[in-house]
Amino acid sequence: MATAPADPAPPLKDAVIDAALAGLVAAALALPMLGFHLEDGTTSLTLSPHLPRVGLAALVVAGGRLGLTLARRGLAARRAGRPGRLARLGGRLSGTRLWVGWAMLLFAAVLPLLPFADRNLIDKATMVLIYVMLGWGLNVVVGLAGLLDLGFVAFYAVGAYSYALLAHYFGLSFWACLPLAGLLAAAFGLTLGFPVLRLRGDYLAIVTLGFGEIVRVVLVNWGDLTGGPNGLGGIPRPTLFGLRFAAYAPPGHHTFAQFFGLRFSPEHRIVFLYFLILILASVTNLVTLRLRRLPIGRAWEALREDEIACRSLGLNPTTVKLSAFATGAMCAGFAGSFFATRQGFISPESFTFMESAVILAIVVLGGMGSQIGVVLAALLLVGLPEWFRELQQYRMLAFGAALVLIMLWRPSGLLSGRAPTIRLGERT
Amino acid sequence: MLRVEGLHSGYGRIEALHGIDLDVAAGEIVALIGANGAGKTTLLGTLCGSPRATKGRVLLDGADITRLPTHRIARMGLAHCPEGRHIFPRMSVLENLQMGAAFGDPRHFAGDLERVLALFPRLGERLHQRGGTLSGGEQQMLAIGRALMSRPRLLLLDEPSLGLAPLVVRQIFELVARINRDEKMTVFLVEQNAFHALKLAHRAHVMVNGRITLSGSGADLLSNREIRAHYLEGGAA
Structure with a gap:
């Protein structure tokens, strides 16, 4: 070092x-x-x-x-x-990432069964997981491909509104809309990608910031379609293979509680939503981890490192950049449609620049390109402010202080450093 | 193999190359020497399509590549080792080499890796180290090795001696000679270090202010009085 x-x-x-x-x-x-x-x-x-x-x-x-x-x-x-204690902890965590990741997943999976897990905690954990998923998505764009995106929330909004509008106008179910929302968000990712192909660094950041605002402003002003600032309500809740999470089902349908012979409890839906986002986030993690090991993932990293070298090695920077944008945007689209179905109501209020900033902060604080770092940072940035609501107006002060302290102690993020994606066995 | 006809190129309105003609035959090492700002790097860049040629043609085995985008030219077998090495500093040596083979047939990967590591045993010792932690000479080896991983027809080297200690420079040039001899690799070399470049090259050109002023075999140019005066003063150690 x-x-x-x-x-x-x-x-x-x-x-x-x-x-x-x-x-x-x-x-x-x-x-x-x-x-x-x-x-x-x-x-x-x-x-x-x-x-x-x-x-x-x-x-x-x-x-x-x-x-x-x-x-x-x-x-x-x-x-x-x-090295400082935190640095050593970081080193240890990055050395044994694999089992730490599995342990975290296991903990997340049994969380709703634990005695202290009340409705409130699970709700907050769901929120944290949404941000974890968004963080993993943005990690592809910022952490791997090195394209600073300040308008990531736009894709989140596209996902949320795609589901809400498709459900509203065409009566499509959540499960039908989920892939569509992802695809639409990816299409928006490509749309943003094309004009900004030549930009890097600060310039790219400004354009993406503008893009995020454009999407929000369109949502606010296109009242006929999006409900404008009033938002869209009555977004249908997801079902489990057609089973509804409600006290009563319309004729011909079953509720989850009826089918399994349980007494209806509103907590079923909370827990179901929690597991749903856990699965979505895990899939995101799996896919992005896998992509890193594929040639496209290495191409993203290579592009971040040196664009000139990439070109002289026969990589087409256009496709590499666009694929990174589209992949990240797709993750945000999935997360967005989950957000819409969880809330049941969305409005442009939920998609302000502040959200982009928080997601970006999660990626940067976590250590660019680190998957577990994103989880830790999301817990810190989304979880802590939720749990410390008692601090009231000092909450944001504490939040800011935490950010400053982390950047002082771990300037390259909580878990920095990357493991090579391939190794050879001992050569003979 | 490579044929350049009346090539003009430049940056914006400033023309840096005023009509370059040269050719490189298969199996040769051709060197291009010249002072700072003569246009050597611009010529290599223009061969690869960045900056674009404003006039003239570049032919690779008879195919016109003048207007192709850079990455297509690279895939046609023109491997460019850019000035300043441009390795991927945060990726491991192995990953760097793998990026070189990004467009090759994956079945060749193991064999090519073996070959490159045999040429550069130092890279084999540092396989899992980050590229950025290598010494300057090792980084240059990595850049050349990475270029070789793509099984190029023609290797373009831009100032491989840049910023390296004299001993390391000699090592690098010996390796280039070996790659040419053992692998039958055609090399087009751009250098400021005229002495080493001329000693190595079968043929060489001298570039002054965007024009080629002198051409000949490496040995001829090495003994040329003018060259000695301009480019080899004190360098002939």
Whole structure:
């Protein structure tokens, strides 16, 4: 590992001067903000000075700054000797990815049976899994092919609306629509792919960002078809081989509970949806893992590494890029139609840029190209904010702080590094 | 095998090549030497369709490839080792080699790998290492090996000596000679390192400002007074 020589820790004097400066700035800022207190007299408002608070703020900032500098020095000294704990954990996880993946899948599969799994938890786990699936889809585009896509949510929206509209206008079932939604999203992926073939990096990011917005704006404004900002409601729920998850079935149909002789419980549907997304996500994982080992997957990675070399080796960058876009978009399409059927109601509100940003953050935080990293990052980014709703308005603050900390400690993502896709046995 | 007729090419409105004629026969090593900015790399690029030729023709075994897209030209058996190596740094050596064979018959893969690893034993030792962690010389070997994996008819080498230590440069040139001798590979070599290139090449051309000013056998050019003065000063170690 190439480690930059750690800059020599600044002497204590410098640290103290630095802290004093920070305190001074804090005092200057605090004076107008904390230094005066507005008192409501009987006849008029009066300002009373409150200088101790200014001093306190300055002291806190100076102390914090000093503490941070010292802690940094300590950390740097320790890290020079050996890799951090997180790094070692990452290394261990990437070394044994296979069984970690299976263990995670097993845990996910038995989750609804565990005693602490209430409806709420399963619902949240379903949400996390949707993002895991989206993350895996985007991982193909960003992690493997290296095409920075800021408008990924557009394909998610295409998937969701395809199902909702097909069900609404043609009465098609979820199972019929699922492949159609995937195909439509892939077609949109190709549509986006063509004009942006020549772009890379920042330029590509801006165009895809625009594409995401175009799709949302069309959804908002094409009121006749999409219901505009009011969205589409009454999206049919999925069935299990024709069995409905409802209290009563229309004549000629059965409910899940009737068929299996169970007492109806709304939880059946929640658990069913959970398993459905678990299967969808697992298939996505399987397919993307498999694709990586195929020539097309290696071509994606090669394209990310060096486009000139790709061309001189006879790879057609056009097909490689388009296939990456289409594959990623298809995953998002599947996830989108699942989202629509789970919610029963969709509106353009659900497909804002924020969603794209979260999905991208999942891929980047997880470590570009790492499948398990995506799972961890999705748990962190989608799961934590859900579980910490009690923090209320500080929730997003904690979220932001977590992002900053991860990027400080693991700048290339939670699980970085990639395993080669082929190995030869010991050569004789 | 390769025939270039009156080739003009350039970037935007700036013309870099003003009518190049040359040919490379099967089994030969032909070198193109010249100073910085003479248009050597542009010529190799134009052979591969990037930048596009504005005038003239490139024929590969009689087939006109001037207007074909780059990746098609590559698939016709013109393997280009671009300047600066352009290996895939985050992929393993084996994966790099595999990318070279991306369009070959998969049945040839094992045999070709064997062949390339026999030529470059160093790559065999580093098979699972990331390409980016190899030394400069090893990366150059990897770039050549990757190009060979596609079973090319003609190998285009752009400055294989770039940024390498003199000892490694000699090694690379010995390998090129071996590939030509043992594998009967036709090589078109672009070099600044005139001494090594001329020693190696059967025939050579000198390029100045987008034109070929002098041609001859490698040995002839090596003893040419003008060449010695311009390109070999102090380099003939």
